[in-house]
Amino acid sequence: MKNIVIFASGSGTNAENIVRHFRDNTSINIALILSNKRNAGVLDRADRHNINAIYFNRTALYRSSVILDLLKSMSPDLIVLAGFLWKFPRNILGAFPDKVINIHPALLPKYGGKGMYGMHVHNAVVENREKESGITIHYVNENYDEGAVIFQAAIPVSAADSPEDVARKVHELEYRHFPEVIEKLLLAKTK
Numbered sequence: 001m002k003n004i005v006i007f008a009s010g011s012g013t014n015a016e017n018i019v020r021h022f023r024d025n026t027s028i029n030i031a032l033i034l035s036n037k038r039n040a041g042v043l044d045r046a047d048r049h050n051i052n053a054i055y056f057n058r059t060a061l062y063r064s065s066v067i068l069d070l071l072k073s074m075s076p077d078l079i080v081l082a083g084f085l086w087k088f089p090r091n092i093l094g095a096f097p098d099k100v101i102n103i104h105p106a107l108l109p110k111y112g113g114k115g116m117y118g119m120h121v122h123n124a125v126v127e128n129r130e131k132e133s134g135i136t137i138h139y140v141n142e143n144y145d146e147g148a149v150i151f152q153a154a155i156p157v158s159a160a161d162s163p164e165d166v167a168r169k170v171h172e173l174e175y176r177h178f179p180e181v182i183e184k185l186l187l188a189k190t191k
Contacts, residue, residue, distance in 0.1 A: 002186045003031040005076040007084040010118075012042025014082040014103065014174055019049050021179030028186055031074055036061070036086055061089060068092050077186055081140060082178070085117055088140050100140040101185070103178050105170045107152055108136040112145030122163040122170065130157050133166055135173045137181050151181045 004022070008015045015033055022028045033046040033053040046053035060066040068091055071079070081088065081102040093100055104112060104121075110130075111121045125133045134154035139147035153176075155169040 002028045002077040002189070003074060004028065004078050004080055004182065004186075005031055005071060005074060006033045006042075006080045006082050007088075008033065008035055008040065008042040008082045009037055009085040010040055010042065010083045012040065012045040012083070013171070014178060015042050016045040016049070017175045018080065018082065018179050018182065019045070019051060021183070023049075025183075028183065031076060032070075034067070036084070042083075058086075061086065065091070068095060071096065077189060078182060080182060083117075087114075087142075087144060090142055093140060093142065098139060101150065101182070102138055102140050102145075102147070103174055104136045104138065104145050105133075105167075105174070106136065107132065107134045107154060108138065108145050108149065112136075114144050116145070119163055119167060122166040125157060125166055126161060126163045129159070133157050133170060135170060135177065137178065150185070151177065153177050 006015045019030050022030055030051050033042060033051050035042050035055055038055045043053045056067055071092060072095060079096055079100040088100060106121045111124050132154045134152060136149055137151040138149045141147040153173045155173060157166055
């Protein structure tokens, strides 16, 4: 059985999409969902799907080994950041090399880095009159959005598109591709 641990900061639509994708899979399990926000919607979504979920604070992640020890005890095959907004700590990255991935709502290296998430990205894409945007799924390293790219998919952006239009198109790409890429990565690790 392959185990996935998901980190999320917000409403959890991507996390829930991943949970649904693997719900009937007998070889891949969503073992835990972790959130750095006590009232994050992802915790409610986890509860509705009977997935163990834990809230943690900055001290638990950065100034103690609580989260690292928890992860080590679970031996996840993949740690998935699905809308997790904090920089991921080096000690966890070191303990789980090539096992931490993230999804970003732009075609990196464009519109990546600190503060570039969610609508900030889509606003910048529209303001800069980009002809396309999309998603990037990448390995996580010690810098925001700079890890090796695993997968990208693009959508066209027209002059008439609002940031909300771009967000909708990008979300559709996320929902379609993120679970599939996760599954391919896990299957590749068994070979």
